[in-house]
Amino acid sequence: xxxxxxxxxxxxxxxxxxxxxxxxxxxxxxxxxxxxxxxxxxxxxxxxxxxxxxxxxxxxxxxxxxxxxxxxxxxxxxxxxxxxxxxxxxxxxxxxxxxxxxxxxxxxxxxxxxxxxxxxxxxxxxxxxxxxxxxxxxxxxxxxxxxxxxxxxxxxxxxxxxxxxxxxxxxxxxxxxxxxxxxxxxxxxxxxxxxxxxxxxxxxxxxxxxxxxxxxxxxxxxxxxxxxxxxxxxxxxxxxxxxxxxxxxxxxxxxxxxxxxxxxxxxxxxxxxxxxxxxxxxxxxxxxxxxxxxxxxxxxxxxxxxxxxxxxxxxxxxxxxxxxxxxxxxxxxxxxxxxxxxxxxxxxxxxxxxxxxxxxxxxxxxxxxxxxxxxxxxxxxxxxxxxxxxxxxxxxxxxxxxxxxxxxxxxxxxxxxxxxxxxxxxxxxxxxxxxxxxxxxxxxxxxxxxxxxxxxxxxxxxxxxxxxxxxxxxxxxxxxxxxxxxxxxxxxxxxxxxxxxxxxxxxxxxxxxxxxxxxxxxxxxxxxxxxxxxxxxxxxxxxxxxxxxxxxxxxxxxxxxxxx
Numbered sequence: 001x002x003x004x005x006x007x008x009x010x011x012x013x014x015x016x017x018x019x020x021x022x023x024x025x026x027x028x029x030x031x032x033x034x035x036x037x038x039x040x041x042x043x044x045x046x047x048x049x050x051x052x053x054x055x056x057x058x059x060x061x062x063x064x065x066x067x068x069x070x071x072x073x074x075x076x077x078x079x080x081x082x083x084x085x086x087x088x089x090x091x092x093x094x095x096x097x098x099x100x101x102x103x104x105x106x107x108x109x110x111x112x113x114x115x116x117x118x119x120x121x122x123x124x125x126x127x128x129x130x131x132x133x134x135x136x137x138x139x140x141x142x143x144x145x146x147x148x149x150x151x152x153x154x155x156x157x158x159x160x161x162x163x164x165x166x167x168x169x170x171x172x173x174x175x176x177x178x179x180x181x182x183x184x185x186x187x188x189x190x191x192x193x194x195x196x197x198x199x200x201x202x203x204x205x206x207x208x209x210x211x212x213x214x215x216x217x218x219x220x221x222x223x224x225x226x227x228x229x230x231x232x233x234x235x236x237x238x239x240x241x242x243x244x245x246x247x248x249x250x251x252x253x254x255x256x257x258x259x260x261x262x263x264x265x266x267x268x269x270x271x272x273x274x275x276x277x278x279x280x281x282x283x284x285x286x287x288x289x290x291x292x293x294x295x296x297x298x299x300x301x302x303x304x305x306x307x308x309x310x311x312x313x314x315x316x317x318x319x320x321x322x323x324x325x326x327x328x329x330x331x332x333x334x335x336x337x338x339x340x341x342x343x344x345x346x347x348x349x350x351x352x353x354x355x356x357x358x359x360x361x362x363x364x365x366x367x368x369x370x371x372x373x374x375x376x377x378x379x380x381x382x383x384x385x386x387x388x389x390x391x392x393x394x395x396x397x398x399x400x401x402x403x404x405x406x407x408x409x410x411x412x413x414x415x416x417x418x419x420x421x422x423x424x425x426x427x428x429x430x431x432x433x434x435x436x437x438x439x440x441x442x443x444x445x446x447x448x449x450x451x452x453x454x455x456x457x458x459x460x461x462x463x464x465x466x467x468x469x470x471x472x473x474x475x476x477x478x479x480x481x482x483x484x485x486x487x488x489x490x491x492x493x494x495x496x497x498x499x500x501x502x503x504x505x506x507x508x509x510x511x512x513x514x515x516x517x518x519x520x521x522x523x524x525x526x527x528x529x530x531x532x533x534x535x536x537x538x539x540x541x542x543x544x545x546x547x548x549x550x551x552x553x554x555x556x557x558x559x560x561x562x563x564x
Contacts, residue, residue: 028315028317028319028320028324030317030318030319030320031317031318031319032315032316032317032318032324033190033191033192033193033315033316033318034191034313034314034315034316035086035088035190035191035193035195035313035314035315035316036080036083036084036086036087036088036190036311036312036313036314037087037088037089037090037242037282037310037311037312037313037314038077038080038087038088038089038090038309038310038311038312039089039090039091039092039282039300039302039309039310039312040073040089040090040091040092040095040120040123040302040306040309040310041091041092041093041094041126041246041282041283041284041285041301041302041304042092042093042094042126042284042285042287042303042304042305043091043094043095043096043111043115043304043305043306044094044095044096044097044098044099044100044128044304044305045095045096045097045098045099045100045102045103045104045108045110045111045432046068046069046099046100046103046305046306047069047070047100047102047103047110047111047114047348047351048068048069048070048100048102048348048352049066049067049068049069049071049072049306049335050066050067050068050069050305051064051065051066051067052064052065052066052067052068052305052307052332054255054289054307054332055254056254056255056256056332057254057256057257059254065332065334065335066334066335067306067307067308067332067333067334067335068305068306068307068333068335069306069333069335069348070114070117070118070306070344070347070348071335071340071341071344071345071348072306072333072334072335072336072337072338073118073306073309073333073344074117074118074341074343074344075337075338075339075340075341075344076309076331076333076337076338077089077118077119077341078338078339078341079338079339080311081119086190086191087190088121088188088190088195089118089119089120089121090120090121090122090123090197090242090244090282091115091120091122091123091124091165091244091284092123092124092126092244092245092246092282092283092284092285092301093123093124093125093126093127093128093129093199093201093244093246093284093285094126094127094128094129094246094284094285094304095111095112095115095120095123095126095129096108096111096112096128096129096140097126097127097128097129097131097132097433098128098131098411098432098433099111099432100412100425100428100429100432101355101359101424101425101426101428101429101432102351102352102355102359102425104152104428104432104434105152105355105358105359105428106152106155106156106355107132107136107140107147107149107152107153107155107156108140109140109153109154109156109157109160110156110351112140112162112163113156113347114344114347114348114351115163115165116163116164116165117343117344117347118344120165121165121166121186121188121197122165122166122167122168122186122188122197122199122244123165123166123167123168123199123244124167124168124169124199124200124201124244124245124246124284125137125167125168125169125172125182125199125201125246126201126246126284126285127201127202127205127208127209127246127285129167129201130205130209130213130214131209131210131213131433132148132149132213132434133148133210133212133213133214134181134213134214134216134217135147135148135213136148136149136213137167138181139153139160139162140162140163141162141163141166141167141182142162143160143161143162144160144162145159145160149434152434156351156354166183166186167182167183167199168182168183168184168185168186168197168198168199168244169181169182169183169184169199169200169201170184170185170198170199170200170225170226170229171200171201171203171219171220171221171222171224171225171226172201172205172217172218172219172220173217173218173219173220174216174217174218175216175217175218176216181217182199184198184199184225184229185197185198185199185229185233187233187236187238191316192318193240193316193318193321194236194237194238194239194240194321195238195240195241195242195314196229196233196238196240196241196242197242197244198226198229198233198241198242198243198244199243199244199245199246200222200225200226200243200244200245200246200247201219201222201245201246201247202219202222202246202247202266202285203219203220203221203222204219204266205219206219207514207515207516208408208514208515209509209514210435210508210509210512210514211512211513211514211521212508212512222245222247222270223270223271223273223274224273226243226245226274226275226278227273227274227275230275230277237321238321239316239320239321239322239323240314240316240321240322240323241275241277241278241279241280242278242280242281242282242314243274243278243280243281243282244282245267245270245281245282245283245284246283246284246285247266247267247270247283247284247285248265248266248267248283248284248285248286248287248288248301249263249264249265249266249267249268249283249286249288249290249292249299249301250263250264250265250286250288251263251264251288251290251292253290253292255288255289255290255291255303255308255330256289256291256329256330257290257291258291258327258328258329259291259292259293259298260290260291260292260293261292261293262292263290263292263294263299265286267281267283267285267286267299268294271294271295271297271299272294272295274297276296278297279296279297279298279323279326280297280298280300280312280314280323280326281294281297281298281299281300282300282301282310282312283299283300283301284301286301287303287304288301288303289301289302289303289307289308289330290330291310291328291329291330298326298327298328300312300328300330302330303330306333307332307333308330308331308332308333309330309331309333310328310329310330310331311328311329311330311331312326312327312328313326313327313328314326355425356425358424358425359423359424359425359428360423360424360425361423361424362421362422362423362424363421363422363423363424363426363427363538363541363542364421364422364538364541364542364544364545364550364551365419365420365421365422365545365550366414366416366420366421366422366541366544366545366550366551366552367420367550367551367552367553368416368420368552368553369415369416369420370413370414370415370416371383371386371413371414371551371552372413372414373407373410373412373413374413375407375464378558378560379464379465379560379562380465380467380468380558380559380560381407381410381467382552382554382555383410383413383414383430384405384407384410384467385467385468385469385470385555385559386414386537386540386551386552387405387409387410387430387431387467387533387537388403388404388405388467388468388469388470389403389469389470389540389551390533390536390537390539390540390541391403391404391405391437391469391505391506391507391533391536392469392470392505393536393539393540393543394437394505394529394531394535394536394539394540395437395439395505395529395531395536398439398503398505398527398529399439399503400439400503400504400505401471401491401502401503401504402447402468402469402471402472402491402502402503402504402505403468403469403504403505403506404450404466404467404468404469404504404505404506404510405466405467405468405506405507406463406464406466406467406507406509406510406514406515406517407463407464407465407466407467408463408464408515409431409433409435409507409509409510409533410430410431411429411430411431411432411433412429412430413430414426414427414430414552415429420550422541424538427534427537427538427541428534430534430537431533431534431537432534433507433509433533434532434533434534435507435508435509435532435533436507436508436528436529436530436531436532436533437505437506437507437508437529437531437532437533437536438505438506438507438508438511438512438526438527438528438529439503439504439505439526439527439529440503440504440506440511440520440523440524440525440526440527441501441502441503441504441523441524441525442501442502442504442519442522442523442524443498443499443500443501443502444489444496444497444498444499444500444502445498445499446519446522446523447489447496447502447504448486448489448496448498449519450466450517450519450520451466451474451476451486451489452482452483452484452485452486453516453517453518453519454466455478455482455485456516463515463516465560466510466517468559468560469505470559471491471492472489472490472491472559473489473490473557473558473559473560473561474486474488474489474490474559474560474561475487475488475489475560475561475562475563476560476561476562476563477562477563478562487563504523506520507533508528511523511526
C-alpha cells in the first residue's frame with residue numbers, strides 16, 4: 001500500500017496509474033503525499049474471532065475461516081504500521097451495542113478499551129451507540145460510573161476513564177440548544193496534510209432506537225448536515241474530506257471487487273447529494289463488504305464483527321491541498337495471518353478470565369442442541385416463538401395475554417453445551433440489548449392495525465414479521481390491498497373482538513414505537529415492568545425444565561399463516 005520514492009517523484013506517471021486504479025484521478029501540480037487509512041465498521045463488541053464464510057473475486061467456492069477478534073485486528077494493524085507509522089484507523093459506527101456477552105455484560109467497556117488499544121482515532125456514531133440512550137453514550141465517551149446500567153458500568157474495572165477515540169456526528173442535534181450533541185468532525189493530520197473526518201448516522205435512527213433514551217434529540221438529513229460544514233473546514237486549511245457515514249447499501253458484487261457500480265439502498269441517494277469535493281465515504285450499518293463507486297465518490301464498507309478491514313489510500317497534492325486520487329481494498333482478517341501483538345493477546349486473556357467463569361454458569365437444559373432464529377422460508381422462527389413465549393411468561397403477573405417480539409432484537413441462535421444445557425453467556429448472546437418489558441392495553445381493532453403495519457413500505461424485507469406468543473395466531477393474504485391483509489386473528493382460539501381490550505407485552509424498544517410500529521406507542525394503561533428481556537428468557541427456560549417440558553420443542557401448528 002505504499003509507493004516507492006521514485007514513483008512518488010514521477011507525478012505524471014503516478015497520476016495515470018492512479019486513474020486506472022480509482023477511475024477518476026486529478027493531474028497533480030506539485031509533490032504528492034500518500035496517506036494510509038484503515039476503516040472498521042459494525043464491530044458490535046466482537047472481541048473474539050468467529051467463523052466467517054466468504055467468496056471473493058475469482059473464487060470458485062466459498063471459504064470458511066476464523067476471522068476477526070481484537071487480537072487478529074491488532075496483529076494486522078501492527079504489521080501495517082511498520083510500513084507507515086502515520087496510518088490512521090477510523091470507524092463508521094456501531095462499534096458497540098448488540099454485542100456478545102463478553103462485552104455486553106460490562107456495558108461494552110472492554111470493547112472501548114480494545115478500540116483504544118487498536119489505536120482508533122475517530123468514528124461516527126451508529127444507531128447502536130444510542131441503544132442505552134444519550135446519557136450512557138456521553139458517559140462512554142467521557143468516562144465515569146454514573147450510568148443507567150449500574151449493574152454493568154465500572155464492573156470490568158473499578159473505574160472507567162472513557163474512550164480515547166472521538167465520536168463524531170454532524171446530524172445529531174440537541175433540540176433545546178440547537179447544537180450538535182457531539183462534535184460534527186475531527187481534523188487529523190498525516191504526512192503534513194490536514195484531513196477532516198465528518199461523522200453522520202442514518203436519519204432514521206429514531207425508528208430503530210428506543211425513544212426514551214433519545215428524547216430531545218433530532219436526526220437531521222445526512223447530506224445537508226455534512227455539506228454545510230465544508231466552508232468552515234476550508235477556513236481551517238482543510239482540503240481533504242472523508243465522510244464516516246453509518247448508513248449502508250447492498251450489492252451483488254464481491255466484497256473485494258474494485259470497483260462495483262451496482263450499489264443500491266438508502267446510502268446511495270445520500271452520496272449523490274454530497275458536495276463533489278467529497279471523494280470518499282466510509283459506510284456501515286448494512287453489514288456488507290463492498291468497494292463501490294457512486295459517481296466520482298468511492299464508497300467502502302468492511303462487513304461486520306471485525307471480519308474485514310478496509311485499507312484505503314489517499315494521494316494528496318501538497319501544493320494545492322487537493323485529493324488527487326483514492327483507492328481501497330477489503331482484507332479478510334483471518335486469524336493467524338499476521339504475527340501476534342502481545343498487548344492485544346494479554347488484553348483479550350484478561351477479558352476472558354474475568355468473563356468466562358460468569359458466562360459459563362448453567363441456566364437450564366433445553367430440548368435440542370440449538371434453537372435457531374432462521375425463518376427458512378417461514379414467517380416465524382423457533383427462537384422467535386421461544387422469546388415471545390418467554391416475554392408472555394414474565395409479563396403474565398402484569399395481566400399480559402399476548403406478547404410480540406421483533407426479529408431484529410434477536411441477535412444470535414440459542415446455542416447449548418454438553419447435554420443441551422444453555423449457559424448464561426449463550427443466553428446473553430441471544431438478547432444483548434438489556435431491554436425491559438412493557439405491558440399495555442390495545443383493542444382488537446388496534447391489534448389488527450398493528451399487524452397491518454408490518455407491511456408498511458418495504459421494511460418487512462429487512463425486519464421480518466413480529467414473532468407472536470403461544471395462543472395467538474393470524475393469517476394474512478398479500479394479494480389483498482394494504483391495510484386489509486390480515487384476514488383472521490385469534491387468541492386462544494377465539495377471534496379478536498375489535499371492541500375488546502387486550503393486555504399486550506413487548507420489549508420497551510418496540511413498545512415505544514420502534515422498528516416503525518407506531519401503534520404500540522398508542523397503548524393505554526402502560527406498565528413498565530422493570531423486568532429485563534434476558535431475565536425473562538432465562539426464567540422461562542428454567543421453568544420449562546422444572547415442568548419437564550424443556551424449551552425448544554417443535555411446534556405442532558404455525559402461529560402465522562400466509563394464504564397463497
